[in-house]
Amino acid sequence: SQTIHQWPATLVQPVGSPLSLECTVEGTSNPNLYWYRQAAGRGLQLLFYSVGIGQISSEVPQNLSASRPQDRQFILSSKKLLLSDSGFYLCAWGGQGDGYTFGSGTRLTVV
Amino acid sequence: LAKTTQPISMDSYEGQEVNITCSHNNIATNDYITWYQQFPSQGPRFIIQGYKTKVTNEVASLFIPADRKSSTLSLPRVSLSDTAVYYCLVGDTGTASKLTFGTGTRLQVTL
Numbered sequence: 001s002q003t004i005h006q007w008p009a010t011l012v013q014p015v016g017s018p019l020s021l022e023c024t025v026e027g028t029s030n031p032n033l034y035w036y037r038q039a040a041g042r043g044l045q046l047l048f049y050s051v052g053i054g055q056i057s058s059e060v061p062q063n064l065s066a067s068r069p070q071d072r073q074f075i076l077s078s079k080k081l082l083l084s085d086s087g088f089y090l091c092a093w094g095g096q097g098d099g100y101t102f103g104s105g106t107r108l109t110v111v
Numbered sequence: 112l113a114k115t116t117q118p119i120s121m122d123s124y125e126g127q128e129v130n131i132t133c134s135h136n137n138i139a140t141n142d143y144i145t146w147y148q149q150f151p152s153q154g155p156r157f158i159i160q161g162y163k164t165k166v167t168n169e170v171a172s173l174f175i176p177a178d179r180k181s182s183t184l185s186l187p188r189v190s191l192s193d194t195a196v197y198y199c200l201v202g203d204t205g206t207a208s209k210l211t212f213g214t215g216t217r218l219q220v221t222l
Binding site: 036042043044045046088090092099100101102103104105107 | 145147152153154155156157160198211212213214215
């Protein structure tokens with residue numbers, strides 16, 4: 001069965017520090033991968049999506065970047081975090097007719 | 112991408128049937144309708160997906176009229192554990208679609 005792993009679960013980082021969130025998928029090949037962010041009490045905002053290794057599409061210009069170094073690995077990064085980067089970050093895969101499967105999320109607090 | 116409109120919140124008593132309607136006037140021919148459930152600090156969970164008429168699974172039913180400009184998620188006999196945010200999404204699941212989540216409907220179930 002397909003599973004998605006996302007870590008860490010929570011993270012507190014100072015302003016100006018770098019960020020690296022990792023997401024991996026098991027049990028499938030060449031998945032479409034997505035990074036979403038959810039601010040408190042808000043809906044999910046699509047940040048990046050990828051249809052293959054090295055292929056990244058950005059939906060919202062911002063302080064973040066994404067990379068896909070391997071087929072089942074998707075990384076969200078920042079060189080210098082801002083306070084506005086705080087939120088709940090979710091990785092997801094899917095889009096082939098069976099819906100999307102989300103990871104457990106990372107709660108990022110920038111202080 | 113087809114935009115969706117849902118009620119911001121709904122209240123229900125335990126044991127009742129809950130119907131949440133979503134409007135998607137600009138749905139495209141290839142678009143499917145998918146509903147997700149999200150609990151606090153968790154990723155959304157796929158509930159049900161449909162294209163037309165009626166779809167039923169072990170947790171919900173999805174009703175889609177002939178013009179497909181709206182859809183209704185029906186939750187039979189809700190319990191306290193059904194308290195969550197429910198999202199309606201419309202998109203072409205056959206491609207690397209970029210599903211956009213709205214603010215969803217916050218369902219509160221009480222005794």
